[in-house]
Amino acid sequence: MMDLPLHGLVVLEFSQYLSGPSAGLRLADLGARVIKIERPKTGDAGRKLAIKNLWVDDSSLLFHTVNRNKESFTADLKDANDMELVKKLITKADVLIHNFRPGVMQKTGLDYASVKEINPRLIYAEISGYGKKGPWKNKPGQDLLLQSITGLAYTTGNGHNDPVPFGIAIADILSGAQLVQGILAALIRRQKKGVGALIEISLMESLLDFQFELLTTYYASDQQPKRSKNNNGHPLLSAPYGIYKTTDGCIALAMMDIWTLAKATDCKMLEEYSNDQAFAERDKIKAILAEHFSFQSTDYWLTRLQQDGLWAMEVFDWEKMMNHDAYKCLQMEQILNVAGKKIITTRCPIRINGERIYSDKPAPKLGEHNEKVVDELSSDE
Numbered sequence: 554m555m556d557l558p559l560h561g562l563v564v565l566e567f568s569q570y571l572s573g574p575s576a577g578l579r580l581a582d583l584g585a586r587v588i589k590i591e592r593p594k595t596g597d598a599g600r601k602l603a604i605k606n607l608w609v610d611d612s613s614l615l616f617h618t619v620n621r622n623k624e625s626f627t628a629d630l631k632d633a634n635d636m637e638l639v640k641k642l643i644t645k646a647d648v649l650i651h652n653f654r655p656g657v658m659q660k661t662g663l664d665y666a667s668v669k670e671i672n673p674r675l676i677y678a679e680i681s682g683y684g685k686k687g688p689w690k691n692k693p694g695q696d697l698l699l700q701s702i703t704g705l706a707y708t709t710g711n712g713h714n715d716p717v718p719f720g721i722a723i724a725d726i727l728s729g730a731q732l733v734q735g736i737l738a739a740l741i742r743r744q745k746k747g748v749g750a751l752i753e754i755s756l757m758e759s760l761l762d763f764q765f766e767l768l769t770t771y772y773a774s775d776q777q778p779k780r781s782k783n784n785n786g787h788p789l790l791s792a793p794y795g796i797y798k799t800t801d802g803c804i805a806l807a808m809m810d811i812w813t814l815a816k817a818t819d820c821k822m823l824e825e826y827s828n829d830q831a832f833a834e835r836d837k838i839k840a841i842l843a844e845h846f847s848f849q850s851t852d853y854w855l856t857r858l859q860q861d862g863l864w865a866m867e868v869f870d871w872e873k874m875m876n877h878d879a880y881k882c883l884q885m886e887q888i889l890n891v892a893g894k895k896i897i898t899t900r901c902p903i904r905i906n907g908e909r910i911y912s913d914k915p916a917p918k919l920g921e922h923n924e925k926v927v928d929e930l931s932s933d934e
């Protein structure tokens with residue numbers, strides 16, 4: 554069995570839904586012991602958040618995918634006895650994660666200032682929607698809302714259409730990954746200097762950082778980026794960057810020389826344009842290409858484009874991707890056994906010394922590890 558780098562670290566996860574639990578998941582994949590502190594009876598609200606009404610035992614499929622390899626300890630934070638146990642856990646923990654709104658942990662007496670008194674070496678990591686200050690601090694930190702107000706949805710879709718959001722909860726996933734980065738950095742400093750840290754991430758800041766390329770351009774020019782009217786792929790990039798329909802599917806074109814593209818595709822109308830015009834005239838160029846590509850198959854165009862070294866790929870759906878050797882050789886799938894059912898999910902994408910990381914321990918039942926944790930705390934007294 555692989556010697557995982559975070560083995561021996563204890564993480565307390567006061568989190569729900571996706572952003573905080575996704576951070577806990579990555580730490581668990583890397584070897585940390587992650588204990589979810591959940592409400593009695595109801596637990597993490599994500600247990601009941603079913604996507605496409607998919608359930609496994611009494612929790613949603615989504616809950617199982619993001620909470621595998623963890624333990625569950627239920628505690629009523631308004632109960633003095635339960636709080637005493639939680640504080641004992643905090644004294645032994647290395648990391649505490651939460652993704653509640655500003656003020657929630659403070660009301661329970663588990664804000665950073667209070668917890669630091671219990672365990673000065675603790676890495677206290679929190680995710681909020683919009684930060685602790687400002688007029689939006691108490692607004693719901695929901696992914697689609699954040700994509701909308703940060704301008705991210707505005708960057709996607711064709712210029713004459715309405716903005717288009719990502720098809721995944723990108724704010725939650727990014728903020729969870731960035732929280733892990735902050736935690737690991739703080740753990741390294743603690744190893745050197747023996748001090749804890751407060752790590753703060755907000756969904757809004759994560760999405761603003763995600764758009765650093767676009768925002769830096771806006772800061773310099775004071776002009777909104779304009780999406781292509783046709784086949785938009787990136788508001789700052791010139792033609793032909795985008796996705797185009799063929800007779801039997803779609804192809805994606807990245808950055809490339811216009812004249813080389815014209816020659817490779819035998820597109821005479823494209824020869825009238827130079828690379829210097831590729832941005833200013835991108836809508837006209839893309840309209841020409843869209844018409845041109847619509848008369849032949851995906852394989853036909855990919856053969857012509859790729860033999861000239863141009864960056865082009867077919868647009869796959871998941872079924873087609875999973876049947877390709879490029880996907881199969883990655884071995885990205887792992888199986889969880891839950892209540893006699895098999896769940897196929899993705900593995901951790903990190904490899905260590907050439908070895909893939911698999912963690913097939915299923916998500917815990919609510920309060921499944923209470924007895925184990927209490928026994929451990931008792932034996933340490």
